[in-house]
Every structure is written in structure tokens, then in C-alpha cells.
Amino acid sequence: MTAEIGHFSLILAFCVAIVQMIIPMIGAQKGWGSWMDIAIPAAITQFMLTALSFAALMYAFAVSDFSLQLVVNNSHSAKPMLYKLTGTWGNHEGSLLLWVLILTLFGSMVAFFGQNLTQALKARVLSIQSAIAVAFLAFLLFTSNPFLRLAFPPLDGQGLNPLLQDAGLAFHPPFLYLGYVGLSMSFSFAVAALIEGQVDAAWARWVRPWTLAAWIFLTIGIALGSWWAYYELGWGGWWFWDPVENASFMPWLIAGALLHSAIVVEKRESLKTWTILLAILAFSFSLIGTFIVRSGVITSVHAFAEDPERGVFILAILAVAIGGSLTLFAARASNLHSKGVFSLVSRESALITNNILLVVAAFVVFVGTVWPLVSEMAFGRKLSVGAPFFDLAFTPFMVVLAMVLPIGAVLPWKRADLKRAIRPLWGVMAVSVALGALVLVVQTGTRMMAPIGLTLATWLVLGALADIGIRVKLGKTSAAESLRRVRNLPRSEFGKMFAHMGLGLMIFGVAAITAWETEDIRIAKPGESFEIKGAWSTYEIRFDGVNSFDGPNYRATQGEFTVLSNGREISVLRPEKRVYTVSGMPTTEAAMDIGITRDVYLVIGDPQDNGGWAVRSYVKPFVNWIWFGATVMALGGVLSLTDRRYRVAAGARRKRRQAVPAE
Amino acid sequence: MKRYLILFLMIATPLWAVQPDEVLPDPVLEARARVVSRELRCLVCRNESIDDSNAELARDLRLLVRERIVAGDSNEQTIAFIVDRYGEYVLLKPKTTGSNLLLWASGPIMLLIAGWIGFAFVRKRRPDAQDLSKAEQARLDKLLSE
Numbered sequence: 001m002t003a004e005i006g007h008f009s010l011i012l013a014f015c016v017a018i019v020q021m022i023i024p025m026i027g028a029q030k031g032w033g034s035w036m037d038i039a040i041p042a043a044i045t046q047f048m049l050t051a052l053s054f055a056a057l058m059y060a061f062a063v064s065d066f067s068l069q070l071v072v073n074n075s076h077s078a079k080p081m082l083y084k085l086t087g088t089w090g091n092h093e094g095s096l097l098l099w100v101l102i103l104t105l106f107g108s109m110v111a112f113f114g115q116n117l118t119q120a121l122k123a124r125v126l127s128i129q130s131a132i133a134v135a136f137l138a139f140l141l142f143t144s145n146p147f148l149r150l151a152f153p154p155l156d157g158q159g160l161n162p163l164l165q166d167a168g169l170a171f172h173p174p175f176l177y178l179g180y181v182g183l184s185m186s187f188s189f190a191v192a193a194l195i196e197g198q199v200d201a202a203w204a205r206w207v208r209p210w211t212l213a214a215w216i217f218l219t220i221g222i223a224l225g226s227w228w229a230y231y232e233l234g235w236g237g238w239w240f241w242d243p244v245e246n247a248s249f250m251p252w253l254i255a256g257a258l259l260h261s262a263i264v265v266e267k268r269e270s271l272k273t274w275t276i277l278l279a280i281l282a283f284s285f286s287l288i289g290t291f292i293v294r295s296g297v298i299t300s301v302h303a304f305a306e307d308p309e310r311g312v313f314i315l316a317i318l319a320v321a322i323g324g325s326l327t328l329f330a331a332r333a334s335n336l337h338s339k340g341v342f343s344l345v346s347r348e349s350a351l352i353t354n355n356i357l358l359v360v361a362a363f364v365v366f367v368g369t370v371w372p373l374v375s376e377m378a379f380g381r382k383l384s385v386g387a388p389f390f391d392l393a394f395t396p397f398m399v400v401l402a403m404v405l406p407i408g409a410v411l412p413w414k415r416a417d418l419k420r421a422i423r424p425l426w427g428v429m430a431v432s433v434a435l436g437a438l439v440l441v442v443q444t445g446t447r448m449m450a451p452i453g454l455t456l457a458t459w460l461v462l463g464a465l466a467d468i469g470i471r472v473k474l475g476k477t478s479a480a481e482s483l484r485r486v487r488n489l490p491r492s493e494f495g496k497m498f499a500h501m502g503l504g505l506m507i508f509g510v511a512a513i514t515a516w517e518t519e520d521i522r523i524a525k526p527g528e529s530f531e532i533k534g535a536w537s538t539y540e541i542r543f544d545g546v547n548s549f550d551g552p553n554y555r556a557t558q559g560e561f562t563v564l565s566n567g568r569e570i571s572v573l574r575p576e577k578r579v580y581t582v583s584g585m586p587t588t589e590a591a592m593d594i595g596i597t598r599d600v601y602l603v604i605g606d607p608q609d610n611g612g613w614a615v616r617s618y619v620k621p622f623v624n625w626i627w628f629g630a631t632v633m634a635l636g637g638v639l640s641l642t643d644r645r646y647r648v649a650a651g652a653r654r655k656r657r658q659a660v661p662a663e
Numbered sequence: 664m665k666r667y668l669i670l671f672l673m674i675a676t677p678l679w680a681v682q683p684d685e686v687l688p689d690p691v692l693e694a695r696a697r698v699v700s701r702e703l704r705c706l707v708c709r710n711e712s713i714d715d716s717n718a719e720l721a722r723d724l725r726l727l728v729r730e731r732i733v734a735g736d737s738n739e740q741t742i743a744f745i746v747d748r749y750g751e752y753v754l755l756k757p758k759t760t761g762s763n764l765l766l767w768a769s770g771p772i773m774l775l776i777a778g779w780i781g782f783a784f785v786r787k788r789r790p791d792a793q794d795l796s797k798a799e800q801a802r803l804d805k806l807l808s809e
Contacts, residue, residue: 062676103777189807234682235715237715240710240711241710242709242710243710272786338692338788340788341788341789341790342785342788342789342790343789343790344785344789348785348788349785352781352784353781353784355781356774356777356781357779359774359777360774360777361770363767363769363770364770364773367766367769367770368766369721371757371766375762375763375766378762379761379762381751381762381763382750382751382752382753383751383752383757383758383763384704384710384752384753384754384755384757385755385757385766386704386710386712386755386756387701387755388701388702388755388756389755389756389757389766392756393767393770394770396770397770397774416788451689520683521682521683521686523683523684605682608683614682614683
């Protein structure tokens with residue numbers, strides 16, 4: 001019964017979405033207030049219906065209702081309750097329902113909190129938001145219905161992939177979706193602005209928080225996925241340039257560009273056209289990402305052919321959304337007049353540089369991701385594009401970005417004197433280069449990865465601090481006065497500082513692990529000791545023994561190792577090899593001694609004929625800085641999001657409207 | 664869903680990539696073998712190098728790579744040897760020939776285009792490059808002609 005309620009409310013949500021798509025838009029065009037106002041209750045109703053539907057599906061998973069085909073295929077009665085619940089979105093249909101749920105959630109938030117938007121803009125935004133919902137609800141209902149019943153329910157389900165039973169993996173899709181779908185808000189605002197033909201600072205002040213929120217969620221979602229891969233896949237890789245990863249990475253890059261260009265619209269009323277285009281592109285990449293993940297087209301052309309209905313449906317959504325919005329853009333963009341003037345050296349130019357680098361980098365990732373498909377279809381060459389390509393083609397953009405970032409961040413708006421602006425940064429630059437040079441001298445070998453990485457990281461971190469220092473006139477005035485200025489700085493300044501520092505920390509982590517990781521593969525017998533050399537310290541690892549035990553739904557073989565440094569015990573690690581009894585699937589559980597400067601990462605493999613065991617050990621220097629850096633970046637975003645001007649952004653537009661008498 | 668499951672099994676079956684018995688006694692040769700392995704794709708996996716993969720086929724390829732390296736092949740010769748037998752698909756770093764030039768050049772070309780557009784835009788917005796309105800122009804002409 002609950003499944004039917006879920007199904008019906010989904011159909012109802014679809015009907016409401018159609019109404020919300022059409023009526024408010026007509027109202028806004030004709031200036032009919034009551035037609036426009038329908039958007040508000042409609043958006044809230046739509047959200048509640050979708051939420052009810054999602055709850056019904058979740059309930060079916062919770063009670064293991066095996067009369068539902070989806071539950072049979074993706075759940076099992078022996079699963080822990082947490083993973084039964086998260087299993088709701090661990091499949092195609094359920095994840096799409098979650099996608100739509102988040103979409104309608106955002107819509108209802110605009111309806112609820114958007115009192116200060118003009119009536120027409122709000123109606124248009126909600127109408128476009130609803131158009132996206134109509135497309136995806138139709139996709140869900142007609143090709144991917146999660147509520148299909150089985151005539152003969154089986155006794156138990158089939159879905160018990162042990163790898164997916166992991167908190168990191170279970171919670172990273174919702175974050176990614178909050179990010180992907182959050183960008184739909186920027187998209188709706190952009191299209192609405194094109195229809196209205198007006199973009200101003202108040203518009204940017206509305207769009208920026210949504211983009212920022214989406215970007216924060218994407219940052220967290222991507223970091224969670226990467227962290228999961230690191231500890232679960234068994235060799236400590238943290239980024240693979242897999243099409244599915246790229247699908248989330250491209251919108252992240254574009255959202256990063258959009259965040260920065262929206263600042264220019266907000267503060268200087270310039271770059272309007274470009275910002276609108278970025279908002280459209282950001283969501284387009286989200287859709288493309290959804291398409292890549294959901295159709296399987298990139299993985300193999302054959303996967304697409306297996307299930308052409310779904311693929312063609314998403315392709316149609318893509319074509320209408322991207323094609324339609326870009327056509328509208330082409331027709332209307334010239335009406336948007338930018339006001340600000342600025343010189344070649346200015347904050348505006350620096351932000352344009354940021355945008356160029358981020359967008360071109362995203363473009364490279366995009367080309368690399370779709371190239372196997374393009375190449376096979378257009379040139380008949382079947383080939384692969386993997387990590388070595390992306391490392392080479394993508395990294396230079398990030399290096400240049402990191403080089404110009406601290407300089408751009410201190411340039412004043414409109415017109416800057418480059419020499420004067422960067423004077424306070426010379427010291428930072430000297431320290432960064434010196435540190436890099438020091439590493440170059442100390443390290444064995446001449447690889448440039450670590451020195452360059454450390455130089456850039458120091459440059460970014462100290463540069464971000466210097467920026468604050470300049471702002472509070474540190475050293476130029478009394479300490480008390482500087483402190484007073486620190487207190488008065490808007491919170492977004494600290495957001496900027498943390499976000500830029502986070503990027504620096506992450507770059508350092510990436511460079512360090514790439515340059516200095518060490519690995520040891522061997523056969524060891526219980527009782528034996530062996531050494532693994534890290535980049536700067538050696539660890540002795542004592543293999544104490546192996547035991548076997550039964551877990552809740554698996555059999556485990558667990559090795560016990562003591563890690564010693566200079567003869568002193570620092571930790572006992574117990575890597576496991578598990579075989580899950582239902583699926584017969586083996587997994588490894590790596591064991592780690594986690595540290596700030598390095599992780600010691602141990603994996604136990606198969607028993608050997610001579611009584612030994614295959615053992616793999618790694619020292620991974622500074623690897624946690626990657627995720628720590630991402631967290632700091634996200635924190636910067638949160639600080640910026642809670643800045644006072646968004647909380648009071650409310651009044652701004654309305655007041656101005658009132659000041660001008662009615663048309 | 665079965666498809667996703669299989670994909671997951673393929674990417675994620677963890678355990679072992681390089682096994683202890685594959686490792687070459689000479690650390691220099693072994694290091695070269697690792698470098699080469701990272702550029703070769705495990706043919707039955709999803710986006711995994713043979714160095715990371717634990718598939719049987721990946722192991723065979725790893726052994727083959729080491730065999731060639733021990734036999735005295737350079738890294739390039741080893742890769743060429745494998746490509747001859749398994750095709751271009753095996754390369755994770757696509758060749759820079761023919762249509763692939765488009766792939767490799769896409770970043771730089773796009774950067775040039777975007778940089779040029781950006782530069783042109785910024786130049787147009789320079790304070791002194793702003794067009795004068797007709798009235799201003801007329802006034803200027805008048806002033807100049809005086």
C-alpha cells in the first residue's frame with residue numbers, strides 16, 4: 001500500500017509541476033499577479049508530494065518489502081538498517097528520486113524564503129525550476145519507475161554488495177546531488193533574468209549564495225568519494241580521473257568560476273553576460289554528468305545500447321535544457337548592459353583570468369572524458385583516455401591558477417598599480433621559492449613535483465594571510481587598530497582566505513603524495529620483521545600473526561602488525577581480508593596509522609605456499625592534507641555564505657524598487 | 664542494476680595489483696616496469712591501469728611488460744610491443760598522432776581563444792577606451808577645431 005501511495009504522490013507531483021511550469025510564466029509575461037502567485041503554493045506542494053514519495057520508497061527499503069522489484073534487486077534482509085536506508089539511493093531509480101527531491105526542495109526554499117524577490121522574477125524562477133522537475137519526473141515515471149511491483153515476490157533480495165556498505169560511500173551521493181541540483185537554482189535565475197532582460201547587483205546577490213551552497217556540497221561530496229576510494233579500494237589511490245569522477249569535477253570547476261564572476265556582477269555590475277553564460281554552463285555540466293553516470297555511455301557504447309530508452313530520454317532533456325537556454329542566451333544576451341569600466345590591471349581582470357583558467361580546465365576534462373566516444377564514432381579509433389593524459393593536460397592550468405591567485409586577490413577594483421599592489425607579497429614569494437628550493441636540494445632525485453607543489457602551496461597559504469594583513473593595515477598602524485579592523489572585516493573576507501588556503505593545502509597534499517609515496521611488496525611470515533623506507537623516515541614493521549574470525553555477514557582473515565619507529569612502538573595495525581558469505585565476494589580492509597605528516601597503510605593479501613603472506617605496505621606522506629584542504633575550502637565557503645550582506649540582502653532590492661515610482 | 668554491480672565488481676575488487684612473485688629483483692628495472700604499467704590499461708576493467716588492477720589479464724600483461732624489460736627493451740619499445748598486440752585501446756595516454764592531435768591541442772587552443780576574447784573584452788572596458796557619446800564627440804570636435 002505504501003508503495004502505491006508513493007507512486008501516486010509522484011504522479012501528483014508531476015501534475016503540480018506542469019501547472020507550476022506554465023501558469024506563473026504566463027502570469028509573469030502578462031503581469032497577472034494571481035497567476036504568478038500560484039508558483040508559491042505549487043512549489044511547496046510539489047516538494048511535499050515528492051518527499052512523501054521518497055519516504056514511501058525509503059520505508060519499502062527499511063521493511064525489506066520484496067514485492068518491489070527495486071528492493072529485491074538492491075537490498076537484502078541481512079543488511080544493517082543504516083545501509084538498507086542508504087540503499088534507497090544506491091540505485092538508478094532511487095537516486096533519481098533523490099535528485100528530484102532535492103530539486104523540489106530548492107524550489108520550495110525559493111518559494112518560502114524569497115519574499116524579497118520581485119513577484120515576476122520569483123514566478124519565472126519557480127516556473128523554470130519546475131520545468132526541470134517536469135522533465136525529470138517524466139523520466140522517472142516513464143522509464144525508471146521505482147515503485148514497480150513483482151507478481152511473485154522472492155524470499156530475499158539480491159543486493160548485498162559489501163563494498164557499498166560503507167558510510168563514506170553511502171553519504172557521498174546526497175552531497176553530490178545537493179551540489180549538482182543546487183546549480184539548477186543558478187540556472188533558473190539565469191534563464192529568468194534572460195527572459196526579464198535585467199541583471200543587476202541584487203540579482204547577483206541572489207544567485208551567489210545558491211551557487212556557493214552548491215559548490216560547498218560538491219566540494220564535500222567529491223572529497224568524500226575520494227576519501228572512500230583511498231581507504232576502501234585497497235591501494236590508497238585517491239583520484240582516478242574516472243568518467244564518473246569527472247562528471248562531478250566539471251560542474252565543480254565551472255561553479256568555482258561562476259562564484260567568482262558573480263562577485264564582479266554584484267560589486268561592479270560588469271561581466272553580466274558572461275556570468276549568465278556560466279550559470280547555464282554549470283548546470284549543463286551537471287546534466288551532462290548525470291547523463292554520463294546514468295546512461296553508462298562513456299563506460300561503453302554498448303551499455304548505452306543495452307538501455308537506449310533511458311539514454312535517449314536524458315539526451316532529449318539535455319538537448320532541450322542546454323540548447324534552449326543557449327538559444328535564449330544568444331537572442332537576449334546583448335540586451336544586458338554592463339556598466340563598470342576597469343583597466344587592464346585590476347581585480348576585474350584578475351577574476352576574468354581565474355574564469356578563463358577554470359573554464360578551460362573544465363573543458364579539457366570534458367574533452368578527455370568524451371574523447372573515447374568521439375574518437376570511436378567520428379574517426380573509428382577505439383582508444384582510452386586515462387590518468388596520464390589528464391595529469392599532463394589538466395595540471396598546468398592549476399599551476400598557473402595558483403601562481404596568479406594571490407596577486408589577483410590583493411588587486412584593487414577598477415584600476416590597480418601592479419607594483420604597489422604586490423609589494424607586500426614579495427616577502428611571501430621569497431619564502432615560498434626558498435622553501436621549494438630547500439626541498440629540491442634535500443630530496444633525492446630531481447623530480448620537480450614536490451618543490452613546485454610546496455612553493456605554490458606556501459605562496460597560496462601565506463598569500464591568503466597576507467591579503468588579510470594588508471586589509472587590516474598590519475604593521476602600518478597600531479596593533480590595536482589592526483585588531484579592531486580584523487573584527488570589522490566582513491566574514492566573506494575570511495571565507496575567501498580559508499577557501500584560498502584550502503586550495504594551497506590540497507595542492508601540497510597532492511604534490512607530496514605524488515612525489516614521495518613509497519611502497520613495499522613482499523612475502524612475510526608471522527614473526528618476521530621488515531622495514532619500509534618513507535621519504536624521510538624508516539619504519540620497522542613486525543608481523544605478529546594472523547587469525548580468522550566470523551563477522552556479521554562475512555569471514556575475515558586478520559593480520560596483526562606492529563609498526564615501530566626507531567625501535568619504539570607507534571601502533572598496531574590489523575588489515576583484513578574479508579569474504580562476504582552471501583555474494584562470495586572478497587574485499588580488503590586496509591589498516592592505517594593516520595598522521596599529519598604521513599599515513600602508514602597496510603594491506604594483507606593471499607597466503608603463500610611457504611607459510612608466508614603477501615603483504616603490501618605504503619608510507620603516504622601528507623596524504624590527509626588533500627581532504628583537509630578540501631574541508632578548509634568548504635569551510636571558507638560556509639563562512640562566506642553566512643556573510644552579513646546575504647542575510648540583509650533582503651532589503652536591498654525592495655528598497656530600491658520602492659524608491660523608483662511604479663512604471 | 665546488474666550492470667552497475669558488475670562495474671563495481673570490476674573497479675573495486677580490491678586485493679592485489681602487483682604480486683610479490685612478479686617483482687623483479689633489480690629495483691631499477693622494477694621501477695621502470697611500474698612506470699610502464701601505469702600507462703597501460705587493464706583491458707577488462709573500467710578505467711584502471713594494469714598496475715592497479717588485480718584481473719588475471721592484467722597480471723599477464725604485467726608479466727609480459729617485465730619480460731620485455733628484462734630482455735632489454737626500452738620503455739617505449741615495451742609499450743609499442745604491447746600496442747602491436749592489443750591495439751591502441753590499451754594506452755591510457757593516447758598517442759599524439761592523427762585525430763588525437765585534436766584531443767591534445769584542445770586545451771591550448773581553447774586557452775588561446777578564451778584568452779584572446781578575455782583580453783579583447785578587458786581592452787574594450789578600459790576607461791580611456793570608452794566610446795564618446797555623440798554629444799561629447801561633437802563637443803570635442805568643436806573644442807579641437809577652435
